[in-house]
Amino acid sequence: MLGTLRSDGYPRISPMEPRIFEEHMWIGGMPNTFKLRDLGRDPRFTLHTATVDTQVSDGDAKVWGVVRDVQDTELQGRYAEWMYAETGIDVRGQRFDHLYAADLRGAASVEVGGGPLGYHDLEARRARARRPQALTIRTVRMIR
Numbered sequence: 001m002l003g004t005l006r007s008d009g010y011p012r013i014s015p016m017e018p019r020i021f022e023e024h025m026w027i028g029g030m031p032n033t034f035k036l037r038d039l040g041r042d043p044r045f046t047l048h049t050a051t052v053d054t055q056v057s058d059g060d061a062k063v064w065g066v067v068r069d070v071q072d073t074e075l076q077g078r079y080a081e082w083m084y085a086e087t088g089i090d091v092r093g094q095r096f097d098h099l100y101a102a103d104l105r106g107a108a109s110v111e112v113g114g115g116p117l118g119y120h121d122l123e124a125r126r127a128r129a130r131r132p133q134a135l136t137i138r139t140v141r142m143i144r
Contacts, residue, residue, distance in 0.1 A: 002027065003046040004038035012038055018047060018102065021082055022075075025102040027067055036098050043067045045102070060110040067100035075099075 002016035014035040019026045027045070029036055039045060043066040051060060070076075076099055080092045 001048050001050055002035055003048070004035050005042045005044065006034075006038060007041060015050075016047065019083070019086075021079055025063075025104065026079065027100040027102055028096065028098070031097045036100075039067050039100055040069065040098060043100075047102075061107070062109075063102070063104050063107040065103050065105040067102055070099050070101050071096075 002014045002018075004012050004014070006012045012034065014033075016027065016029070016035065019028070027039070044064075045067060046062060046064040048062040049060055073095065076096050077092075079096075079099065080094065084090050084092055
């Protein structure tokens with residue numbers, strides 16, 4: 001689920017399947033949707049796994065940060081080719097109104113196992129280590 005801020009300041013939650021491509025997380029969608037307009041106005045976002053299991057047996061994760069609108073036509077072309085190969089969605093040859101790269105600022109996950117509930121907060125770990133660098137997809141994968 002994608003959390004954005006509406007123009008009136010209230011939060012909006014929208015279904016979203018972010019994509020990992022060329023070591024970045026990408027947020028895209030159909031042109032002129034409310035979620036993309038929200039991001040164009042205010043780049044802050046949060047993504048949360050859609051919890052369907054009340055026991056959270058598969059765990060739970062969330063990331064947050066800001067997006068950048070990437071208008072690189074060569075990159076968009078590569079993304080469109082990759083998207084077609086991965087999903088069958090054919091946007092090849094089309095120009096993207098918006099293709100947002102997610103610059104992650106924090107991530108957290110919950111892990112349920114045989115013992116106590118596990119909570120991992122990457123932002124808190126970075127703060128304790130005094131490392132302000134942005135998170136990468138590789139770093140986020142390591143917290144799970």
